[in-house]
Amino acid sequence: MNDVQGTILEIVGSLLERANKGDVEVTLDAPIHGDGLGLDSLETAELSALLEDEFGTDPFGAGLMPENISEIVAFYATVEGAGESALA
Amino acid sequence: MxxxxxxxxxxxxxxxxxxxxxxxxxxxxxxxxxxxxxxxxxxxxxxxxxxxxxxxxxxxxxxxxxxxxxxxxxxxxxxxxxxxxxxxxxxxxxxxxxxxxxxxxxxxxxxxxxxxxxxxxxxxxxxxxxxxxxxxxxxxxxxxxxxxxxxxxxxxxxxxxxxxxxxxxxxxxxxxxxxxxxxxxxxxxxxxxxxxxxxxxxxxxxxxxxxxxxxxxxxxxxxxxxxxxxxxxxxxxxxxxxxxxxxxxxxxxxxxxxxxxxxxxxxxxxxxxxxxxxxxxxxxxxxxxxxxxxxxxxxxxxxxxxxxxxxxxxxxxxxxxxxxxxxxxxxxxxxxxxxxxEVVGERIEFRGRKSDVINVGGVKVHPLPVEERVSSVPGVKVVRAYGRTNALVGAVVAIDVVPDGTVDERALKESIRSACADLPRPWQPRSIQVVEETAMKGNKIVRGTEER
Missing domain, CATH: 3.40.50.12780 (ANL, N-terminal domain)
Structure with a gap:
């Protein structure tokens, strides 16, 4: 597990905990919406803001609609320099 | 004169x-x-x-x-x-x-x-x-x-x-x-x-x-x-x-x-x-x-x-x-x-500037009550609430917090979130950034919705 991926999982985990969904298991391929993590629009908006706070950019803001954590991790793999603040 | x-x-x-x-x-x-x-x-x-x-x-x-x-x-x-x-x-x-x-x-x-x-x-x-x-x-x-x-x-x-x-x-x-x-x-x-x-x-x-x-x-x-x-x-x-x-x-x-x-x-x-x-x-x-x-x-x-x-x-x-x-x-x-x-009892209470209203998925949020809530949290020196453009819901409430140095950053964010937990969901800050100083103009805090 690389650090960007670890940080993303941590952000999602704490977001779920605050949303009283702490018992939901966070896996890379769990769908973000619906039966997976069950994030609603405001929680997804928060995820977008938190990712931007952490990495300076985020897939939602870039116009993408990732469906699971893997797709978010994949987004940062394509963005040069992303994740530096997480590694520091 | x-x-x-x-x-x-x-x-x-x-x-x-x-x-x-x-x-x-x-x-x-x-x-x-x-x-x-x-x-x-x-x-x-x-x-x-x-x-x-x-x-x-x-x-x-x-x-x-x-x-x-x-x-x-x-x-x-x-x-x-x-x-x-x-x-x-x-x-x-x-x-x-x-x-x-x-x-x-x-x-x-x-x-x-x-x-x-x-x-x-x-x-x-x-x-x-x-x-x-x-x-x-x-x-x-x-x-x-x-x-x-x-x-x-x-x-x-x-x-x-x-x-x-x-x-x-x-x-x-x-x-x-x-x-x-x-x-x-x-x-x-x-x-x-x-x-x-x-x-x-x-x-x-x-x-x-x-x-x-x-x-x-x-x-x-x-x-x-x-x-x-x-x-x-x-x-x-x-x-x-x-x-x-x-x-x-x-x-x-x-x-x-x-x-x-x-x-x-x-x-x-x-x-x-x-x-x-x-x-x-x-x-x-x-x-x-x-x-x-x-x-x-x-x-x-x-x-x-x-x-x-x-x-x-x-x-x-x-x-x-x-x-x-x-x-x-x-x-x-x-x-x-x-x-x-808004008139509350015998008082005209200020809710914020019309131009500072943050539109969160169609809900109008005023930054001042959010600031009021956060400013009472121990460890907060100054807070600024503002709208941050968001691809999913238009804007979310974001806050910048200047800490007074008495509380650890993680704990501070935690208590801020707890202090806002009973606000309506669109009003809750979705991003909390700990900063050294807040944006000001003429000794006033700058609010309104910001492009990022």
């Missing part, structure tokens, strides 16, 4: 009008300087001009001089860049700039120093019918707007002002701000003394408070919040203030409590004023908001208030004449203040 300065110059010429870092100006000296500058303005045929200076006695004397000869003075930000100065002078048609700055170089305007402007002549007693004044608004973006006022209208309610000899007021606003002008008018109409520090940030005025016996301050809630934080970090005894005036932004209850605790002897007032509609006077009961009784004063008074669709409207005899470049407003025009209010 000239009539205020002359009143005390005649009664008590040696009384101190202005204290600066390295000088003192009596009312007598100030009145003489105003007379000399008035002759200079008249002799040079200057009927409109800008002032670019951080020398407050010079600014006040020039304002008084301009009010004596009917020349329209306009105070620019003292530290304006030459680029902005040229642009602003172009916008407002200022060909003459009165200045004490020596770094302006060669500009496409005529620069005049105090020495250039002084001239001798017999005392001028006849006040002109028209005594214009141009005040620039502190817009958060782009060029400021010019707001045309008239000295006689601005001073009409000061004639019966009492003699407040010995009071020392801090100039915590810039001399170019409408609120700064209100402080000048108040101080000189009551024969009090103005302490004009070279730098007006809360961090920079501490020394002046102690050295010059400042006991009256009018400032923004943001200024007061920072001043309280500075005082907590200062070993010296807290200066004994007698008057605390807040204006420019809504004042949260938590701040009023902090001020009452720190300055138990001080009277706390609020001023509700705007560059366009003038000052509506001060509210002295120490509570936030305005008394709802003001809404029922009928339409005959100097100042009337009404609420239309949640927005406060003001009609005032001290309102502006109109914007620069526009025709005069009709007499008795109601002015939309842009302030969103």
């Amino acid at each position: 000239i009539e205020l300065v002359r009143r005390f110059a005649a009664a008590d010429p040696a009384r101190v009008a202005i204290i600066t870092e390295d000088d003192q100006w009596s009312y007598g000296r100030l009145a003489a300087e105003a007379d000399a500058l008035a002759h200079g303005l008249r002799a040079s045929g200057t009927d409109r001009f800008a002032i670019v200076s951080n020398d407050v006695p010079f600014i006040v004397a020039l304002m008084a001089a301009s009010s004596l000869v009917g020349a329209e003075a306009c105070v620019y930000a003292p530290d304006i860049t030459t680029e902005d100065l040229v642009r602003q002078a172009g916008t407002f048609g200022h060909e003459v700039v009165a200045t004490t700055r020596t770094d302006l170089g060669d500009l496409p305007v005529t620069l005049r120093t105090p020495e250039d402007l002084r001239a001798e002549g017999p005392r001028i007693d006849q006040l002109p019918d028209s005594r214009p004044l141009l005040v620039l608004t502190t817009g958060t973006t782009g060029l400021p707007r010019g707001v045309r006022h008239d000295w006689s209208r601005q001073l009409s309610r000061t004639t019966a002002a009492r003699d407040a000899a010995g009071q020392v007021w801090l100039l915590a606003y810039g001399p170019q701000q409408f609120a700064g002008l209100q402080v000048l008018i108040h101080v000189f109409s009551t024969g009090a003394t103005l302490m004009a520090p070279p730098v007006r940030r809360p961090q920079a005025v501490m020394e002046a408070l102690h050295t010059h016996g400042v006991d009256h301050i009018s400032a923004t809630p943001t200024f007061w919040r920072f001043l309280l934080a500075e005082l907590r970090a200062d070993d010296r005894p807290v200066p004994s203030l007698r008057q605390i005036t807040l204006g420019g932004e809504a004042a949260p209850a938590s701040l009023l409590e902090g001020l009452t605790e720190t300055f138990p002897e001080a009277r706390i007032s609020h001023i509700y004023a705007g560059s366009e509609f003038g000052s509506t006077g001060s509210v002295r009961d120490g509570q936030g908001g305005l008394p709802a009784a003001l809404l029922e004063r009928g339409g005959d008074g100097d100042i009337s208030l009404k609420i239309v669709d949640g927005e406060l409207f003001v009609r005032s005899s001290a309102s502006m004449l109109g914007y620069h470049g526009d025709t005069d407003l009709p007499e008795g025009e109601w002015w939309p203040t842009g302030d969103v209010v």
Whole structure:
């Protein structure tokens, strides 16, 4: 597990905990919406803001609609320099 | 302005009008300087001009001089860049700039120093019918707007002002701000003394408070919040203030409590004023908001208030004449203040600026109640709530927090989230950033929705 991926999982985990969904298991391929993590629009908006706070950019803001954590991790793999603040 | 300065110059010429870092100006000296500058303005045929200076006695004397000869003075930000100065002078048609700055170089305007402007002549007693004044608004973006006022209208309610000899007021606003002008008018109409520090940030005025016996301050809630934080970090005894005036932004209850605790002897007032509609006077009961009784004063008074669709409207005899470049407003025009209010019991409570409303997925969120909630969390020194554009819901509430250093960052975010947990979900901050300082303009916090 690389650090960007670890940080993303941590952000999602704490977001779920605050949303009283702490018992939901966070896996890379769990769908973000619906039966997976069950994030609603405001929680997804928060995820977008938190990712931007952490990495300076985020897939939602870039116009993408990732469906699971893997797709978010994949987004940062394509963005040069992303994740530096997480590694520091 | 000239009539205020002359009143005390005649009664008590040696009384101190202005204290600066390295000088003192009596009312007598100030009145003489105003007379000399008035002759200079008249002799040079200057009927409109800008002032670019951080020398407050010079600014006040020039304002008084301009009010004596009917020349329209306009105070620019003292530290304006030459680029902005040229642009602003172009916008407002200022060909003459009165200045004490020596770094302006060669500009496409005529620069005049105090020495250039002084001239001798017999005392001028006849006040002109028209005594214009141009005040620039502190817009958060782009060029400021010019707001045309008239000295006689601005001073009409000061004639019966009492003699407040010995009071020392801090100039915590810039001399170019409408609120700064209100402080000048108040101080000189009551024969009090103005302490004009070279730098007006809360961090920079501490020394002046102690050295010059400042006991009256009018400032923004943001200024007061920072001043309280500075005082907590200062070993010296807290200066004994007698008057605390807040204006420019809504004042949260938590701040009023902090001020009452720190300055138990001080009277706390609020001023509700705007560059366009003038000052509506001060509210002295120490509570936030305005008394709802003001809404029922009928339409005959100097100042009337009404609420239309949640927005406060003001009609005032001290309102502006109109914007620069526009025709005069009709007499008795109601002015939309842009302030969103709600009547709660006996009080008109401020909810925020109309333009600061954050649209979270169609829900209108006001940043002030969020700030109020967060500012009561232990460990928070200053908080700023604002909208951040968001691809999914339009905008989310974001907050910047300046910590006071007593609580660990992770724990601080945790307690902020808990403190906001019972707010409606769109109101809850979705991003909490711990920062060293918050975005400010003219000692006010910048809110509204930001592009990222």
